[in-house]
Amino acid sequence: MLRLSKKVEYAILALQFISNKDDKFATAKEISDSLEIPFEFLSKSLQTLMKKGILESQLGVRGGYQLARSPNKITIQEVIVALEGRSGLVDCTYKKSNETCDKIETCLLKNPMAVLQNRINSIFKQTTIAQLSGEVKN
Amino acid sequence: MLRLSKKVEYAILALQFISNKDDKFATAKEISDSLEIPFEFLSKSLQTLMKKGILESQLGVRGGYQLARSPNKITIQEVIVALEGRSGLVDCTYKKSNETCDKIETCLLKNPMAVLQNRINSIFKQTTIAQLSGEVKN
DNA sequence: CGATAATACGATTATTTTAGTCGCATTTTA
DNA sequence: TAAAATGCGACTAAAATAATCGTATTATCG
Ligand code: SF4
Ligand code: SF4
Numbered sequence: 001m002l003r004l005s006k007k008v009e010y011a012i013l014a015l016q017f018i019s020n021k022d023d024k025f026a027t028a029k030e031i032s033d034s035l036e037i038p039f040e041f042l043s044k045s046l047q048t049l050m051k052k053g054i055l056e057s058q059l060g061v062r063g064g065y066q067l068a069r070s071p072n073k074i075t076i077q078e079v080i081v082a083l084e085g086r087s088g089l090v091d092c093t094y095k096k097s098n099e100t101c102d103k104i105e106t107c108l109l110k111n112p113m114a115v116l117q118n119r120i121n122s123i124f125k126q127t128t129i130a131q132l133s134g135e136v137k138n
Numbered sequence: 139m140l141r142l143s144k145k146v147e148y149a150i151l152a153l154q155f156i157s158n159k160d161d162k163f164a165t166a167k168e169i170s171d172s173l174e175i176p177f178e179f180l181s182k183s184l185q186t187l188m189k190k191g192i193l194e195s196q197l198g199v200r201g202g203y204q205l206a207r208s209p210n211k212i213t214i215q216e217v218i219v220a221l222e223g224r225s226g227l228v229d230c231t232y233k234k235s236n237e238t239c240d241k242i243e244t245c246l247l248k249n250p251m252a253v254l255q256n257r258i259n260s261i262f263k264q265t266t267i268a269q270l271s272g273e274v275k276n
Numbered sequence: 277c278g279a280t281a282a283t284a285c286g287a288t289t290a291t292t293t294t295a296g297t298c299g300c301a302t303t304t305t306a
Numbered sequence: 307t308a309a310a311a312t313g314c315g316a317c318t319a320a321a322a323t324a325a326t327c328g329t330a331t332t333a334t335c336g
Binding site: 001002003004005008009012013016020035036076080084087088089090103107108109112116119120123124127131132133 | 139140141142143146147150151154158173174214218222225226227228241245246247250254257258261262265269270271
């Protein structure tokens, strides 16, 4: 509980890798080898990030992935939402709107949880890919 | 991902319930009925909280549970640690010391993750049972 | 043109974690 | 001494996560 999924952790590692490596495209193979991440598993995440506009891809032989925008414009929160589609400490703070709790009318924990959720979210919104490596480098 | 387990959510609900109800002991049955939580499942958590010094229990017929200390001295973080034994966004921030990642030497994400982890933890450390209901009451 | 190196994508399986249940023992009180 | 409660350990069920497989498509380069 309160864990980042491997999907997200790998994606963040990959984005950091791509961000650090300046030259044009990084291939999924290169990333997975370098970071010791399962290739197929990573690939799917990269494809998702591409569809969500966080990465750009180039098909074919000299292909690969690159960031779709500056790393300081990519937040961890965006990555989480792109890959998980939602995020929520409890049912009533899930973003997928059909996932609401049946105790929601009477529950005294609902509001306090919403507050906590906002605080958590703001942490991930504040953190960008650039900051991850940047704090040492810059 | 990034979810509170039911175990913890139920426990927080229960602590809130016990805190709101002033008269001596609350029974597990009473709590589980009132909050619509599986009795057996809740009981185990209450027993754990008791062993960890967050609740006090009274055996036998007029028995039940009460807070071991003032609700403003019980943090959500304590409850999480009591029930989960650990908490960590990623392997390298787990508190169970044997759960360390084999990439830990080279990983560029380790330090940034530790920072995030601290921020998350501090949110849960700052939040007490008293605050949950208290914000309206006090 | 055709081999090759790459992404794209859906389906499936395996593993782990979470959630919930069961049965029985113990304690206390009326 | 019956009843109402907690205490505990083992077990099972369900869901989420992690990983794999198979195949199609696309682009480059010789
Ligand atoms: S409404 Fe209450 S019980 Fe339902 S998910 Fe939110 S906090 Fe949990
Ligand atoms: S060391 Fe890096 S890869 Fe290992 S758990 Fe920590 S962040 Fe993840």
